[in-house]
Amino acid sequence: MNKSISLKSRPVGTPTLSNFEFKEVEKPQIKEGEVLLQLKFVSVDPYLRGRMSDAKSYIPPFELDKAISSGAIAEVVESKNDNYKVGDFVSGHLDWQEYQVSEGKNLLKVDGAQVSLSAYLGVLGMTGLTAYFGLSEIGKPKEGETIVVSGAAGAVGSVVGQIGKILGCRVIGIAGTDEKVEMLKSKFGFDEAINYNTTKDMQKAIAEASPDGVDVYFDNVGGEISDAVHANINRFGRVVVCGAISMYNATEVPMGPRVQGFLVKQSALMQGFIVGNYQEKFPEGMKQLVTWLQEGKLTYEETRVQGFDNIPNAFLQLFEGKNKGKMIVEI
Amino acid sequence: MNKSISLKSRPVGTPTLSNFEFKEVEKPQIKEGEVLLQLKFVSVDPYLRGRMSDAKSYIPPFELDKAISSGAIAEVVESKNDNYKVGDFVSGHLDWQEYQVSEGKNLLKVDGAQVSLSAYLGVLGMTGLTAYFGLSEIGKPKEGETIVVSGAAGAVGSVVGQIGKILGCRVIGIAGTDEKVEMLKSKFGFDEAINYNTTKDMQKAIAEASPDGVDVYFDNVGGEISDAVHANINRFGRVVVCGAISMYNATEVPMGPRVQGFLVKQSALMQGFIVGNYQEKFPEGMKQLVTWLQEGKLTYEETRVQGFDNIPNAFLQLFEGKNKGKMIVEI
Structure with a gap:
């Protein structure tokens, strides 16, 4: 069983649950060089609203009937890629799908020992x-x-x-x-x-x-x-x-x-x-944010919503100002 | 006889001639260190509209019943200041008044040999x-x-x-x-x-x-x-x-x-x-503009209105788009 959430229709005005489709898809098999990821934390952000419309913007719109994607943290649960082993946690731009395959590109290994893993979607993300x-x-x-x-x-x-x-x-x-x-x-x-x-x-x-x-x-x-x-x-x-x-x-x-x-x-x-726009300077920015966090000069707040099926709800709540700090869905 | 134009009332909406007052004032006497200037060319510019209202802005509003001022070229007709001699032409922020006294500060000597004197109110101003x-x-x-x-x-x-x-x-x-x-x-x-x-x-x-x-x-x-x-x-x-x-x-x-x-x-x-905002760089800018002008890479257009009494008319015509290039009043 592998749940997935896709865009059923483009919202006009305020999005509603009816714009989203919950599907069950096959749990994928990985090939040589790939890893199987299990979603752990999903970031929902206001900018995703823009991708739900088909107006020209800085990133292409979401396609209808395809999984929506956003920043997320996942666990490596199978690996045929030497760079990742089972039990690694990674941050990346991932589909709203419980299990998904990745070639390991554009993933960042993250460590939950010092800060909560979800911090990599917020203050360190x-x-x-x-x-x-x-x-x-x-x-x-x-x-x-x-x-x-x-x-x-x-x-x-x-x-x-x-x-x-x-x-x-x-x-x-x-x-x-x-x-x-x-x-x-x-x-x-x-x-x-x-x-x-x-x-x-x-x-x-x-x-x-x-x-x-x-x-x-x-x-x-x-x-x-x-x-x-x-x-x-x-x-x-x-x-x-x-x-x-x-x-x-x-x-x-x-x-x-x-x-x-x-x-x-x-x-x-x-x-x-x-x-x-500042991608080349991300390492510098991360280093500064981590330093301030470790020095206790920076703190953060999260609003956690539980469960994969609640990702759209959590997104909708952003527009009602329900979140304090980063809105995170914990799977 | 020395004519002067002052602001009679603050315009509401589009300014009209009734907002201006034409006065005759005494021709002033100069003291040691001063020069007597006779207006030759007056610049009228859209930004002057802002100074006619009393809303807070980057320059103080014109005062009612005092002469309006703007960029202008004048001739030195009497001088008790060693830096200026009779017959010099100067550019400065001057009153809308045919004859006026200056201590010679904030005046720039200009030379009409190479370009029209009025160019110092436009392309070189x-x-x-x-x-x-x-x-x-x-x-x-x-x-x-x-x-x-x-x-x-x-x-x-x-x-x-x-x-x-x-x-x-x-x-x-x-x-x-x-x-x-x-x-x-x-x-x-x-x-x-x-x-x-x-x-x-x-x-x-x-x-x-x-x-x-x-x-x-x-x-x-x-x-x-x-x-x-x-x-x-x-x-x-x-x-x-x-x-x-x-x-x-x-x-x-x-x-x-x-x-x-x-x-x-x-x-x-x-x-x-x-x-x-760029006052410190004015010499650099002037040098570049003069160079381009001399090289024939830069040209300019003027719309000239004749006569001191027509300064307010020329100003009003700016809002009807009557000017091509710089709007200049020739006294």
Whole structure:
């Protein structure tokens, strides 16, 4: 028995369970040079929404009726490849399928002795690197500057805020529940945190939390929250456009205040990126994140959902903000 | 008799003549160390609209009932300053007043022997430097890349396009009349030019003119023209946000499609600037522009309006796109 999850139909607006198909497929046989992998942890991330539509983007869309894929940790359960032995754990971009064959390329061996294996999907994986490179390569915060982070309680945002503190900045987080706001301050060391669901005037709240204005805005959400931050951007401010979860399920192009005004007035920058742009620097980024983690300067939060069949549910919950930190499915 | 023009009231929406006041003031006397200047050429520029409102910006607003000021060329008609003699011509930020006193600071001596004196307000002045630094410092075009310029027939745009050609790029201009479109191609060497007033589907027209996509967009206008260019931006594209003339007279914040989507998808950049950011590099920029001008690689166009009393009219005509190249008032 080998379960697999594929895309049945392309979501229009907010995805639902009906967009996914649960199949049973044969457990595959491996050939010389291959390994058989058993999924252990699956990462679900907002960017996967983009791959479910067939609009042109930086990665090709998922194909209908084929297994969906994402970052995952698996155990090697059979091996005809000298580089891997049974019992090894690997991180890679894998199918949502319990057992799958790999030629061993593009897999990274991971070790659960020091940190949880799932950390390689979060703080030591794609989301940690996204935070690290987005902030260091685009945000370029200087000591004493003010950083605002939206989606601050998420996998990327919580790492961005902590790096900001390590670098000596004032850090303001924006999140959607009081519990998250509390976590940002007590667990992650943010200077201030704002609950956008209970704050009437976000522009004013950000201004009050940022008496010296906002030098770097690390944006994971887009939409009206971002409009409110833009209004507080300092001269030579930098807006790191990492994601726009508030816009991913829109069925029409979302409209908002045009940005040219504040960009010219403040000589400000907005720059989009994907973590893959910095692939050559991944080892450097990983080394820094591991060091901070070992020094106790960096911590992380996970929301774990149990069971292979719940991968789509966990994905859908991202859009309801159900996760604190990295959303992980444990198989 | 010494005429002066001041701001009578702050314009709401499109400025009109009624916002300006024509006064007669005394012809001033100079003291030791001062010079008396007589205005010769006055530069009117879209950015002055921003100074007429009292919204916070990168330069303080004009004060009501005080002379308006802008870039200008004047002749020294009396001098008690050893650095200037009668008959010298100077460029500086001067009042809209026929005769005015200066201590000689922040004035640049200019020589009309090689080029028209008014060129120091355009291709060899603020607008030329704006084109040069916006393109070189933010756009960073590489040989073979495609540059799109909006407001291409204006003072900045026409220089941007020519520099793009000097650097070996494909250059597409956007302008508002067939006459301007013709001038972009025949006089300034643009590869293609598009009349936005007669083109139904701008996004498609830009796509057709840019078979390899758009690497650099030098934006002088904002609004729907820019939306159409953004839709054609390549991966790692750069949008140089120089101005947004289509938005300057808006009475509410103009709305448009949110930009986060294309910024992330294309890992693209939008950056606003003002030429003053590069003040330390002005000598380098001037040297390059003069060299290109002398080599015949760079040319320029002027629209001249005659007479001191017509300064406000010339300014108002900018928003109707009446100018080709630099708008200059000759006193």
